[in-house]
Amino acid sequence: MRRFDGDEYFDEDEGSTPTESGGSPPLWVRAVRVLLLSVVAAIPIIPAAFLLMPMPRGADGITLCMPFIGPMQQFAPDLEPDLEEMVQIHERIHAEQCRRMGAFRYARTYLDAEGMITLEAEAFCAEARTLATRGLNTGPWVSRIIETLYYDYPHDEGVTYPDVLRIVGSSCPPPDERSRLGVRP
Numbered sequence: 001m002r003r004f005d006g007d008e009y010f011d012e013d014e015g016s017t018p019t020e021s022g023g024s025p026p027l028w029v030r031a032v033r034v035l036l037l038s039v040v041a042a043i044p045i046i047p048a049a050f051l052l053m054p055m056p057r058g059a060d061g062i063t064l065c066m067p068f069i070g071p072m073q074q075f076a077p078d079l080e081p082d083l084e085e086m087v088q089i090h091e092r093i094h095a096e097q098c099r100r101m102g103a104f105r106y107a108r109t110y111l112d113a114e115g116m117i118t119l120e121a122e123a124f125c126a127e128a129r130t131l132a133t134r135g136l137n138t139g140p141w142v143s144r145i146i147e148t149l150y151y152d153y154p155h156d157e158g159v160t161y162p163d164v165l166r167i168v169g170s171s172c173p174p175p176d177e178r179s180r181l182g183v184r185p
Contacts, residue, residue, distance in 0.1 A: 061091040065098035065106045086127045093123040113155035118167050120149055125172035142172050 024030075055062065060083065061075045073091050075084070097119055098106050109115035124145040128138045150164045 061087040063091045063094035063098065065094075065101075065103045067103040070103075071095035071098040086130070089126050089130055090123040093126045094119070097122065113159045114163065114167070117149050117153060117155060117159065117164060118171070120153060121145065121164075121168045121171040124149070125168065128172050138172070142168065145172065 025033075055074060055076050059076065060079055061073065064072045066072055071094065073095060075087060075091070079087060101109065106119075110119055125142075128141050128145065131141055132138045146164055146168050149168065150161055
């Protein structure tokens with residue numbers, strides 16, 4: 001008959017000789033368990049922290065692309081209705097990018113200067129497309145997008161003004177007679 005006593009088994013038929021029960025798991029198994037437990041614990045903590053943190057100064061909306069969760073969004077509470085619509089369109093595009101690319105690829109792209117400008121251009125140009133479908137002249141809007149992406153968004157010196165023109169040109173609605181790109185070369 002065997003009885004369990006702590007970490008050892010005693011076999012009463014063989015004179016109470018202790019035998020090992022296998023001991024503690026190897027270090028790598030414990031490390032994997034801690035890592036998995038950390039990830040599982042972080043899943044509810046990070047979204048809660050994101051929703052509780054204040055909006056960054058000057059931001060109208062923000063989209064965070066989380067692994068296993070997907071896009072999480074926050075919007076400034078006091079937006080004018082017209083601006084709120086444009087911010088919703090912009091952040092919806094970031095959410096779609098997050099779903100399409102996945103969190104890791106989205107983050108890698110956003111950390112690359114030209115990649116970040118490409119992601120932002122796609123979102124800003126969705127706003128311009130909305131205005132174009134309403135028959136509005138999007139030329140000034142697209143000019144503002146180019147200026148904003150070149151002067152206000154961080155990028156390394158390798159990204160030039162013509163690069164931004166090329167990126168925005170590939171994402172924004174094509175100019176027509178009503179809506180010309182009025183930007184400087």
